[in-house]
Amino acid sequence: MKLEARDISFQYDNGYRKILNEFSLTLDSKECLGLTAPSGFGKTTSCKILAGYEKPEKGQVLLDGKPLSSYKGYCPVQMIWQHPEQSVNPRLRMKEVLNEGDRLEERIVEGLGIEQGWLNRYPAELSGGELQRFCIARALGERTRFILADEITTMLDLITQSQIWQFLLKEVKEREIGLLVVSHSDPLLKRLCDRVQKLDG
């Protein structure tokens, strides 16, 4: 399977600044691709477009040759966001958060180090690292074919960061899920990715 972005241009409604200009990218389901750019150069925006959260002004996103927007229901391209606190409803218990996703193997929950005791808690009662594990698990449902990870460990400590990436790398290799790692940290990208693409103006 292939996720493809073709000649994408994008600017936000206020028209103040063009964020993406003729941006193209190809991600194969067997690879781990790094994406890096200075801040303000549209890393998050390109993830949002690739995952179908935003419509590009020009260009298109293709999954297996078909436009991504033609996939209804569960989206095979799942994005994980930088701030887990905003990615979960503060009024839902963690087990309900997990249930929102697709069918999930117990192996994933265990592999991410999610403890049973956390399932009955509310988001405000978990640390950032603990919450992010839930967000990752939720995105790893059965029908997921691509994962876009937008600075998902930036706010976490180094140990948690290495824990999460080691699990995620193993999981995507096993299931042949394509992985896009967005990060500003070059050592991290070097460590994780098969190749790295730079985004620039």
Place this chain on the structure above:
Amino acid sequence: MEENRTVLSIEHLSIIFTQYDGGFEQTQLRTIKDLSLTVKEGEMVAVVGASGSGKSLLAHAVMGILPYNASMSGEILYMEEELNQKRIEKFRGREIVLVPQSVSYLDPLMKVGSQIRKGKKDEASKRKSHSVLKRYGLKEDTENLYPFQLSGGMTRRILISTAVMEQPKLVIADEPTPGLHLEAAKRVLSHFREIADEGAGVLLITHDLELALEVADRIVVFYAGTNVEEAFVSDFYQEETLRHPYSRALYRAMPDHGFHSVPGTQPFAGQVTSGCPYAARCAYTEDACYRDIPYQEVRGGMVRCIRMDSDNGGLHDMGKGDGK
């Protein structure tokens, strides 16, 4: 050179939140527990901890802006005198300034220039603000922009400009580089370094150990609401000179140092029990780890670990890298 004075000294700080437990019972949540640190003139001290470990509360405690349901014990001394609500109100924004984490601290409807000058319109302030902007590589006409017209890096520099207008003696930077790429983040931190070099004390609160190592003098390793170690930057050059098992695990987890991980997670601040917060994950845990552990001096730094004692420099029974 004469001895630098201590600008900020925090002793045994604990912060307790009183909150309702869904129903009508109130619970008390201890988010910061027994935290001590000092910042001297001309020194930059970095408090490094993961998000959710309660480190921002430290900044709020010093600035006297804790939320209404928080209460504080322990002592905060500014210039060797207790920093009570009355004194902090006198110094806040003048001698003690906070460079906040969020861009939303700028007023979106006010031009940048008047925000830097805090609304003053006299010539002296204008000259001052121009020179401050120039110092941070911003053009004079930046003053006429509104916050939404600024890029991320510019916003940071504006926030710093606001802080240095009054020649502060203590600068607290709460997570000053979120979302900035490495080069921009380094540039922002170098401005804080300059402020320290000019004689102010800088307390940097960050999650990014690698960045902190580039600019700070000392690192306070913060874990689950308390500080487990205080070390010199040079101690981080190799694993053996670090004092606490957690700091060593951090060292080994860096992408350049093997990317090793340790099972378990950092507990949510409210869940911390007595004793060493890292005990549940540590390879050397023994019964005594669950009792109160003194924060003691080892090789010039500080550590909260029973395996460390000052006599032998704290290296006994702790070989390199086998703590996985």
Place this chain on the structure above:
Amino acid sequence: MTEIKRGWNRRKTMVVLMAFSMIFLASVAILGHIFREEAMVTDFSRKNLAPCLQYPFGTDFMGRDMLIRTIAGLSMSIRLGLLTAFISAVIACVMGLAAAVLGKFADGLILGLIDLVMGIPHILLLILISFAMGKGFIGVVIGISLTHWTSLARLIRGEVLQLKESQYIRIAEKLGISKGKIAVKHMLPHIAPQLLVGLILMFPHAILHEASITFLGFGLSPEQPAIGVILSESMKYLAMGKWWLALFPGLLLVLTVLLFHYIGETLGRLTDPGHAHR
């Protein structure tokens, strides 16, 4: 480290006070309904009595017991307030949701309607509608219901629009969760408390407006023991020194309004996360 702190706290005080207010209002509503016949009984042998032990609120020019009449009037007001606040809330809910969900055209239309209703002075519009509907109970109910939904509708629209853009709801959409389920699981829990508070805070307005248009003669008919009727009748006798005719019913009306307001504010504070731990 969490420790449970037992004992009395502010939240318990608030709930107890709220419960007392509710009991008081409910008993007024019920008592008034039971005594609605007695409120009409005239007895010219005891007319214009000043407050005394037997008639704590005095009697009026037709010898009616003012205590019973006041309670009956308040009961009427409370029941009418309940009905109108409920209808307004339903209208607000439908309009707010429609504006937020049905796209730009519907949004513009509903916002225009809200501006129109809010632009005309409340009392004027109320009188017009009530009068056109033939006054009386039905006229007042329709008049108040059609004029009080606007601010709540606006609030709901804003909330829903904001929720729709929130990260976790957008993620839920990508996880293939249906619109209906998102509405029930994610949106309702956020909006329901606000709706409830809005509804209760609408009460005092409805009651006061009912009393004022009845006082002006465009509301309930003079035969009904409404507070507005009582107050407007008492005007003629005030100049003759019959102060109790206006004072006690007026005070009780103010008390009722304040109690409803207190209940609404307290509920609002209990459900507002910004105040959650006070």
